[in-house]
Amino acid sequence: PIGHLRGKVVFITGASSGIGECTALALAKNGVKLILTARRREELERVKRKCIEVSQNQLTQNDVLVIPMDVTDLSLHRKNWDYAVRHFGKVDILFNNAGRSQRALFETIDIAVDRQMFDLNTFSVINLTRIAVNYFNSVGGGHVAVVSSLAGVIGVPFSSSYDATKHAVHGYFNALRAEKIGRNLAVSIICPGPTFTNFLSESFTNTIGQKYGKNVQSTDKRMTGERCGQLCAVILANKIRESWVALSPLIFFT
Ligand code: NDP
Helix, strand or coil: CCCHHCEEEEEECCCHHHHHHHHHHHCCHHHHHHHHEEEHHHHHHHHHHHHHHCCCCCCCCHHHEECCCCCCCCCHHHHHHHHHHHHHHHCCCCCCECCCCCCCCHCCHHHHHHHHHHHHHHHHHHHHHHHHHHHHHCCCCCCEEEECCHHHCCCCCCHHHHHHHHHHHHHHHHHHHHHHHHHHEEEEEEEEEEEEHHHHHHHHHHHHHHHHHHHHHHHCCCCEEHHHHHHHHHHHHCCCEEECCCCCCCEEEE
């Protein structure tokens, strides 16, 4: 169901691991050209090699562009977006995926941590999306997607800052969709449930996190990053408006 994306160009944030990497691979298998961004250059180069390999000669070195960047440095967004457009002659889809979590009791969290979470999970998404939407307006259309979370829909314990950042992203994308109804811009909000990536283990940084993490591990029913990446590729290809990707069943709101 995603073959018609062949030859399209997708700009991915957080492409160096997890859901971003797996979505890149699912797209590459179908000949989609890619811009891979994240902070770790070596990991991006590794993902690039894998993308070319799984594409089975559909993609060459030139069809996968690696751009290392810290997405919280907003001053890099326009420069890197324009660089990608110059390289490929166009970008068709922005896939906002970079993000991280933090597990802690609400009353123990420092406001500085809340701000860091918002910088990465919300403000970087808004800023890059605005640049993309302005570009898409100038070329007659496009598609912006964001990886939110089930935590952007419900409240998850020990996850207050993260939940807030994802609820905010939901609000922005819903408003963007409402503003653009009838115009040629597709808006997708993707809400994965717990998924096997580095993400959760990295967020278990304190006692509560470790305790909670053990509980998660012992009853683990998370879906794989590969499965989530495949579903994200399907969502992009079909311009699905909102999807909950939880514990394998995929619920679409179209
Ligand atoms: P990973 O930790 O595997 O991937 C996170 C990605 O974000 C990495 O590529 C990382 O690359 C990148 N990233 C982190 N910080 C920055 C930064 N400052 N600048 C640029 N890139 C950055 O986790 P997932 O794949 O699980 O997470 C991807 C998205 O999925 C996130 O938005 C997360 O909130 C969401 N999600 C995940 C769920 C899960 O259970 N795994 C559930 C629901 C939503 P690098 O370190 O190289 O910069």
